[in-house]
């Protein structure tokens with residue numbers, strides 16, 4: 001698998017400060033980000049890892065459900081839904097695609 | 101010939117059940133295992149010269165799993181000796197799913213890897229180097245499509261050879277799990293070396309559909325539209341079939357059965373014709389509609405749309421102490437409440453699980469649907485009947501929500517995380533649908549063959565004994581029983597004979613229509629006429645309200661007891677009876693004075 005395997009059509013770097021961390025629930029829809037840290041309890045972290053969310057991996061928020069419902073996240077070949085409360089344990093930094 | 105045992109392991113939704121059915125055919129049975137609290141599906145499978153018992157384990161995300169399902173799977177692996185594990189992975193998602201294999205490798209059981217959904221992977225241009233993967237993992241690896249049958253014959257051959265190398269069942273080596281970080285590095289290497297994913301993934305059909313179905317404003321209205329369409333479809337197809345069957349059974353009775361039995365004593369022919377034949381016949385006319393209904397449910401369930409429904413409504417459900425999954429189970433309960441209750445096993449928090457289980461019995465199941473179809477089409481005009489039925493579905497949800505809201509107690513604070521996969525849209529195969537409808541039809545007939553016959557016979561006895569009394573009159577046993585419960589039911593506008601049917605409905609709602617046929621001495625075709633004569637719409641609706649709300653059936657209660665304990669079962673019983681009475685009372689008292 002190549003490092004850019006997560007590139008998706010319509011992807012761009014966010015305008016955020018590259019060193020700043022954002023909680024996944026607040027991360028802009030459609031932007032690609034890299035997971036930096038997961039601060040959840042042990043078994044939730046394990047579940048997230050099993051579903052593909054681990055530090056270093058890239059993901060993208062696809063959409064948000066109405067009335068502050070869950071968010072849909074694409075990580076690798078897997079689409080996930082997670083509640084915003086659960087997503088808030090995931091720290092993300094903007095992904096900047098390597099210069100070509 | 102030696103007996104061997106193999107367990108199917110994998111994450112949820114990887115196609116374990118599909119593979120299980122593909123390998124074993126129809127002969128599966130549910131069994132109890134020592135030390136394991138839930139029943140597991142297993143079946144015998146002939147591989148070469150050995151008989152292998154294949155056990156389908158619940159989905160497992162990782163070995164630290166926290167849901168009931170995961171605990172069961174892990175406990176099985178830890179305690180039951182097996183010759184090996186047949187691990188099923190989704191070939192599209194090896195980037196994360198291979199982690200489970202690395203964990204499993206550490207416990208020392210022989211592993212055989214089946215990479216499923218080869219068809220989807222090919223369509224997406226994902227390539228897996230199975231030979232290299234097999235080498236790196238030191239275990240057989242095989243690409244298959246359980247749904248379409250690709251690679252299954254070869255899988256059998258290789259499984260046979262592999263089992264020869266592992267002739268004796270072994271128990272796990274309980275080594276401490278390798279540190280996760282190390283495992284992740286290995287996972288990354290492994291994926292890098294063996295999986296190739298195209299750089300640009302094209303927008304899939306699923307993405308395009310979801311743009312509409314998960315639209316922030318249109319999503320929920322579209323959901324309701326979809327539910328309505330499914331129901332329209334079910335009635336459009338099922339109702340004419342039901343009417344035809346009722347007509348056929350009636351014709352058979354008058355043209356052939358009645359003359360043939362004319363020589364029997366009056367009570368005997370009454371028992372056979374007005375008791376068994378009418379009672380069972382009336383229930384049987386629902387077979388087509390039930391099968392069509394379950395087929396539609398199977399398509400919806402298999403399509404992956406239910407996860408999307410959970411996504412859409414989760415935040416609304418959260419206000420009632422429930423979550424999106426509870427809503428989905430509520431929908432599944434439209435078929436039958438019992439499997440929906442078992443579905444709560446994916447939840448980890450016990451208060452939340454119990455709360456969900458208490459709300460599921462209010463879901464309008466197919467057995468209650470029979471009663472409502474009958475009553476609405478008998479008492480309401482053809483234009484009003486669908487709306488009466490629809491209102492009952494809406495009420496079913498409202499009552500479930502009210503119940504959750506009132507009893508949410510500890511579940512409210514035990515909010516458990518909801519993190520789950522959203523699979524792409526899939527269509528079931530025709531073979532799957534045929535098998536499904538066969539299973540549902542036989543299940544329905546077995547029920548009809550069991551306590552429906554018994555119930556109908558008992559109702560006949562109660563309404564015809566003593567033999568010299570007017571059938572179903574005040575002097576019969578049923579009449580006496582009805583007289584006793586009259587003070588309870590007359591304020592609800594439920595006439596005494598109808599209350600006898602409710603008594604039997606406690607066992608199973610399928611019995612209600614059958615026993616009404618017996619009570620009123622009417623066959624499938626005549627019963628609606630009799631009901632229309634005896635009941636106005638207010639009384640009929642009050643009866644339906646009571647039927648909707650009170651305890652669904654003994655099986656549901658038994659399930660609640662087994663899964664939740666005696667306390668929740670008693671609570672559910674008392675609450676639903678009290679609520680049913682209050683709701684019918686309020687409705688009847690208000691509506692009849694209007």
Ligand SMILES: Nc1nc2c(ncn2[C@@H]2O[C@H](COP(=O)(O)OP(=O)(O)O)[C@@H](O)[C@H]2O)c(=O)[nH]1
Nearest residue numbers: 112113114115116117118217245246247402526
């Ligand atoms: N495209 C495709 N779909 C499959 C295949 N095997 C299973 N499925 C679908 O994947 C979904 C999950 O399958 P199921 O057997 O219920 O998974 P389980 O949860 O692991 O038991 C269902 O919709 C199946 O129809 C396959 O080989 N190819």
